[in-house]
Amino acid sequence: MRHRVGSITKTFVAAAVLKETERGRVRLDDPIGDHLPDLVPGERGRRVTVRMLLNHTSGIAEYIPYAFPSITGAEGPVSARSLDENRHRRFRPAELIALGLAAPPAGEPGATPGTYSNTNYLLIGQLLERVTGLPAEEHITRHVIRPAGLRNTFFPTGTRVRGPHSRMYEGLWGALQPPRDYSDYDMSWVMAGAGLVSTMEDLNRFYGRLLAGEVVSRASLAEMRKTVPVIALDGSTIRYGLGLHRLDVPGCGTFWGNEGTVWGAGTFTMTREDGTRQASFAFNLIRWGGSHPIDGALKALETAALGCPEGSHP
Numbered sequence: 001m002r003h004r005v006g007s008i009t010k011t012f013v014a015a016a017v018l019k020e021t022e023r024g025r026v027r028l029d030d031p032i033g034d035h036l037p038d039l040v041p042g043e044r045g046r047r048v049t050v051r052m053l054l055n056h057t058s059g060i061a062e063y064i065p066y067a068f069p070s071i072t073g074a075e076g077p078v079s080a081r082s083l084d085e086n087r088h089r090r091f092r093p094a095e096l097i098a099l100g101l102a103a104p105p106a107g108e109p110g111a112t113p114g115t116y117s118n119t120n121y122l123l124i125g126q127l128l129e130r131v132t133g134l135p136a137e138e139h140i141t142r143h144v145i146r147p148a149g150l151r152n153t154f155f156p157t158g159t160r161v162r163g164p165h166s167r168m169y170e171g172l173w174g175a176l177q178p179p180r181d182y183s184d185y186d187m188s189w190v191m192a193g194a195g196l197v198s199t200m201e202d203l204n205r206f207y208g209r210l211l212a213g214e215v216v217s218r219a220s221l222a223e224m225r226k227t228v229p230v231i232a233l234d235g236s237t238i239r240y241g242l243g244l245h246r247l248d249v250p251g252c253g254t255f256w257g258n259e260g261t262v263w264g265a266g267t268f269t270m271t272r273e274d275g276t277r278q279a280s281f282a283f284n285l286i287r288w289g290g291s292h293p294i295d296g297a298l299k300a301l302e303t304a305a306l307g308c309p310e311g312s313h314p
Helices: 006-022 042-047 050-054 081-085 093-102 118-132 136-145 200-211 218-224 293-305
Strands: 228-231 237-240 245-249 253-262 265-272 278-283
Touching: 006 050, 006 118, 006 136, 006 200, 006 218, 006 253, 006 265, 050 118, 093 118, 118 136, 200 253, 200 265, 200 278, 278 293
Parallel strands: none
Antiparallel strands: 228 237, 237 245, 245 253, 253 265, 265 278
């Protein structure tokens, strides 16, 4: 079953950038203004580096609340109006980036904890286009997805997922009762940050090969695994590297991977540091809202799938 895997996309994007650093086309500590002076001009362009975009310490705000204002509650009760209005809208990365840059900064460039922001990865997508001459999605497909041997991982070109897949239901924190089907959606609203479609088999293969040093060099992998504290979109603090999320579970070990959500779909993938254990799973109902038995069930599933002792939770 193919599935929209959300922000797991960011690991693929980061790997593509690291491969470009290996070719000498870009450096992690380059100011982003050196590459994208039209998009990030002035002092901000001089202070924010490629590394800061990749590990969410740029201080650039998230654009999603401005592209989807009805989900914030700022205009009244939380509603799906924005989701429905944007279902078939074709966004340009530059207009979404402009929303994030115009918003109040989330912090000072380089300061920790960082603040998770999809604006960072839309900028990274534009960086890849500038340095390679190819659309970011095409470059990532050629240089990361295909070399890793992934047969069911791709950026969608239409509003539907090609091939076998489940329907994807959005609860919008309880505002949608019953949850609404958003399987059919134009993913230009977050393409370079969370647009990929994949399967759980492909995700296990990709992260296994990445952590074995078969996707980027060992030196690049070491850079990807340098983590900082980052405040996630749900308010929790995570350890985030360059497109990689570190998960330490007492009595179980250290895992690397990512999690992702888009409208109607969520995904979790983790691989133990030594490569001996992998778990990837997807769910097709997201943001159900309130206390629900599924919350405890998901924690139990993560614990069992990662091979952790009972009573310990990721």
